[in-house]
Amino acid sequence: MSKIAVAVLNRKGGVGKTTIAVILAQIALIRHNNVLAVDLDPSGNFSDALGFMKNYFRNSLRIKKTLDDDDADAPEEWIIIDCPPNLDDDSKSAIDFADIVVVPVRPDFFSLSNLGVMYQTAKGYGKEKAQLPLVKVGYDTSSMSKIANQIISERDYPVAEELPLHKHIPFNITSGRVWTSGLMARSRQPYERLYEKIIKAVDKLNDGVFDIREVWTDRKEDEAEDADI
Numbered sequence: 001m002s003k004i005a006v007a008v009l010n011r012k013g014g015v016g017k018t019t020i021a022v023i024l025a026q027i028a029l030i031r032h033n034n035v036l037a038v039d040l041d042p043s044g045n046f047s048d049a050l051g052f053m054k055n056y057f058r059n060s061l062r063i064k065k066t067l068d069d070d071d072a073d074a075p076e077e078w079i080i081i082d083c084p085p086n087l088d089d090d091s092k093s094a095i096d097f098a099d100i101v102v103v104p105v106r107p108d109f110f111s112l113s114n115l116g117v118m119y120q121t122a123k124g125y126g127k128e129k130a131q132l133p134l135v136k137v138g139y140d141t142s143s144m145s146k147i148a149n150q151i152i153s154e155r156d157y158p159v160a161e162e163l164p165l166h167k168h169i170p171f172n173i174t175s176g177r178v179w180t181s182g183l184m185a186r187s188r189q190p191y192e193r194l195y196e197k198i199i200k201a202v203d204k205l206n207d208g209v210f211d212i213r214e215v216w217t218d219r220k221e222d223e224a225e226d227a228d229i
Contacts, residue, residue: 002202002203002206003074003076003077003078003079004077004078004079004099004100004198004199004202005072005078005079005081005097005098005099005100006024006078006079006080006081006098006099006100006101006102006198007080007081007083007091007094007095007097007098007100007101007102008020008021008024008080008081008082008083008101008102008103008104009083009091009094009095009101009102009103009118010085010103010104010105010111010118011085011086011087011114011117011118012085012110012111012114013085014106015104015105015106015111015137016104016106016135016137016138016163017041017082017083017085017104018041018043018045018046018049018082019169019170019173020102020104020135020137020163020191020194021037021046021080021081021082022046022049022050022173022179023169023173023179023191024078024080024102024191024194024195024198025037025050025061025078025080026053026178026179027191027192027195028077028078028080028195029053029056029057029060029061030178032060033060033076033077033078034060034061034062034075034076034077034078035057035060035061035062035076035077035078035079035080036062036064036071036074036076036078036079036080037050037061037062037063037064037080037082038064038065038066038067038071038079038080038081038082038094039063039064039065039082040065040066040067040081040082040083040084040090040091040094041082041083041084041085042084045082046082047063047065049173049174049176050063051063052175052176053176053178056178062074062076067081067090067093067094067097071097072097079097079098081094081097081098087114087117087118087121092121092125095118095121095122095125095127095132096125099131099201099202099205100131100132100133100198100201100202101122101127101131101132102133102135102160102194102198103115103118103132103133103134103135104134104135104137104163105134105135105136105137105148105152106137106138106148107136107138107139107140107142107144107145107147107148107149108144108148109148112148112151112152115134115155115157116155118132119132128210128211128212129156129157129158130158130201130210130211130212130213130215130216131201131205131210131212132158133158133159133160133161133201133216134152134157134158134159134160135159135160135161135162135163135194136148136149136152136159136161136162136163137162137163137165138163138164138165139162158213158216159216159217160194160197160198160215160216161190161191161193161194161197161216162190163190163191163194164187164190166183166187168181168182168183168187169183179191197215197216197218200215200218201215201216
């Protein structure tokens with residue numbers, strides 16, 4: 001597997017950005033990859049959450065607070081960057097550095113309203129739109145979700161995955177437990193699909209294929225959906 005650099009970014013807070021970054025890091029670690037976690041958010045929640053896990057993963061996890069040019073030569077297979085909820089110099093550096101920028105969005109206008117600026121900024125760093133896939137968090141059948149889906153469709157934003165809200169996940173992360181604790185396989189699958197799609201997308205990028213939208217739209221049937229953890 002090639003080295004993978006992923007940033008998680010939205011200019012609005014409270015959309016699940018740090019939660020997704022923590023889960024991607026934990027999945028990589030559980031699958032025996034070394035992870036460099038870069039916490040650019042002044043809140044430090046990414047560092048804190050992963051710091052709880054150091055005893056589980058020992059030398060496989062390295063946490064730092066800055067993103068440096070020489071991190072491109074880091075020995076870890078995964079570099080996961082949690083960005084602040086704004087488009088400051090740190091976030092711009094993360095966009096430039098990352099292969100894929102995961103953009104969590106909730107079904108509200110505030111988490112969607114500034115996406116155009118972010119895509120325009122990414123374009124300035126040579127990033128294709130499909131390298132900034134949205135992850136829809138907590139979408140349901142409500143009228144607000146339907147309006148948000150319409151906005152996403154009309155603006156042709158790439159969508160990588162839909163993640164349901166689950167009460168166990170924030171509890172697990174804030175209490176230092178592995179994110180999967182108490183989750184059925186069906187509840188884990190959207191997050192694991194996102195992880196697998198990121199690998200596939202980076203493989204295509206490394207092969208010189210920059211039209212990677214088809215990676216995000218790939219929807220395979222869930223397997224063993226009723227199996228327990």
